[in-house]
Amino acid sequence: MQAEQTSVTPSGDVELLALASESSRSLKKAIAVRVVGQEEVIELMLVALLARGHALLVGVPGLAKTLLVASLAEALDLSFGRVQFTPDLLPADITGTDVLQDDPAGRVVRFLPGPIFHHLVLADEINRTPPKTQAALLQAMQERKVTVGTHTHSLPDPFQVFATRNPIEQEGTYLLPEAQLDRFLLEVHVDYPSVAEEREIARRTTGVQAAQVPRVLASEAVRSLQTLVPRIPVTNAALELAVALGRATRPNDPKAPPHVREFVRFGSGPRGSQALVLASKARAALRGDAAADVDDVRALVVPVLRHRLVLSYRAEAEGIRDVDVLQRVMAAVA
Numbered sequence: 001m002q003a004e005q006t007s008v009t010p011s012g013d014v015e016l017l018a019l020a021s022e023s024s025r026s027l028k029k030a031i032a033v034r035v036v037g038q039e040e041v042i043e044l045m046l047v048a049l050l051a052r053g054h055a056l057l058v059g060v061p062g063l064a065k066t067l068l069v070a071s072l073a074e075a076l077d078l079s080f081g082r083v084q085f086t087p088d089l090l091p092a093d094i095t096g097t098d099v100l101q102d103d104p105a106g107r108v109v110r111f112l113p114g115p116i117f118h119h120l121v122l123a124d125e126i127n128r129t130p131p132k133t134q135a136a137l138l139q140a141m142q143e144r145k146v147t148v149g150t151h152t153h154s155l156p157d158p159f160q161v162f163a164t165r166n167p168i169e170q171e172g173t174y175l176l177p178e179a180q181l182d183r184f185l186l187e188v189h190v191d192y193p194s195v196a197e198e199r200e201i202a203r204r205t206t207g208v209q210a211a212q213v214p215r216v217l218a219s220e221a222v223r224s225l226q227t228l229v230p231r232i233p234v235t236n237a238a239l240e241l242a243v244a245l246g247r248a249t250r251p252n253d254p255k256a257p258p259h260v261r262e263f264v265r266f267g268s269g270p271r272g273s274q275a276l277v278l279a280s281k282a283r284a285a286l287r288g289d290a291a292a293d294v295d296d297v298r299a300l301v302v303p304v305l306r307h308r309l310v311l312s313y314r315a316e317a318e319g320i321r322d323v324d325v326l327q328r329v330m331a332a333v334a
Helices: 012-030 039-050 066-076 091-095 138-142 195-205 221-233 236-248 259-265 269-286 293-309 313-317 322-333
Strands: 054-058 079-084 094-104 106-113 120-124 146-147 152-154 160-165 185-190 265-268
Touching: 012 039, 012 066, 012 185, 012 269, 039 054, 039 066, 039 185, 039 221, 054 066, 066 079, 066 120, 066 160, 079 152, 079 259, 091 094, 091 146, 094 146, 106 152, 120 195, 138 146, 138 293, 152 236, 185 269, 185 293, 221 269, 236 269, 236 293, 236 322, 259 265, 259 313, 259 322, 269 293
Parallel strands: 054 160, 054 185, 079 120, 120 160
Antiparallel strands: 094 106, 146 152
C-alpha cells in the first residue's frame, strides 16, 4: 500500500516546520519497512538531507549501509544514482565524458553525463578507488558542478552524496584525503544490531518477498524543507558553543584541552563550526523546533567533527579514538 505523497508546499515557515516534523516521522516509518533498527543512523541521514549536506556511512560489511541509502531514495521523489567504487574506476566513469557523434550537420561533440548527475548519489565503498578518481567528486560536492574538458555542467538541485566506507578491510583500499573528508557534513558510524533486531533481520530477509518502501515525500516538498533550514534561527548560546567546540579541537588554540594538544595533529577548520550550526538547524527542523539550541549542537558534535580531526601517531599507538578526543573537548568546553 502506497503512502500518501506530500505534494503541497506550505507558504509559511510555521507550516514548513510542521511538515518537517511530520515528514521525519513518515520517512522513518517508510525506511523501517525495509531496514530493521538503526534509528540514530536514519535520523542523521535526514539531518544531512535537510541541510543539503553529504554524509559518509562507516561500518563493517552487512550492516545495511547501502540498503539505508537506497531505501531513503525510494521514499523520496528524487532521482537516484549509484556508483560502485572499484580500483579500476576512472573519473569519467563518474562525471561523464565528451563523445564524438554523427549529426546531419556533421560530426559534433556531445556530453554524456555520468551517474553523478542525479539528486541523490550513492558512492558505494568510496575508499576502494584511487585518489585521482576520488578527486572527481571534490568539485561536485563543493560547488555542485562538474568540469569536463573545457565545459562546466551544473548538477541537479538538490545534489547530495551518501557514501559508504568499510573501516576494517585494508586490502585494495585507499585513504580518503582530508580535503574530501571535510566536504562531508557528517560521518555516521553504523553499529551492529541488537539481539532482537538481528532476529527480526533474519526473519524478514529470508522470506518470500522483500518489502517495498512507500514514497512519502514529493520533490517540491524536499526542496521547500531544504530552503527552510538556513532560515531557522540559532540561539547565541548554541552559536558560541559550536564555535568554541570547533576551536577547541585545534592543538595550537590557547583553550584546547591537554588531550587535544597531546593526541591531535590538526583540528577542525571553520567549515566544522559552520557544519555544526547548519546540522543543528536541520535537527531542530526535524523536531519541529523554531530554533536550534545547545542540545542540538551537543547531539551532533561527534558526527560533525570526528572526520575533521587528524590524530597523531601517538594516539594511534595508544588506541585513542576521535570520539575519545571529542568527549574530552565537550567536557572541557561545556
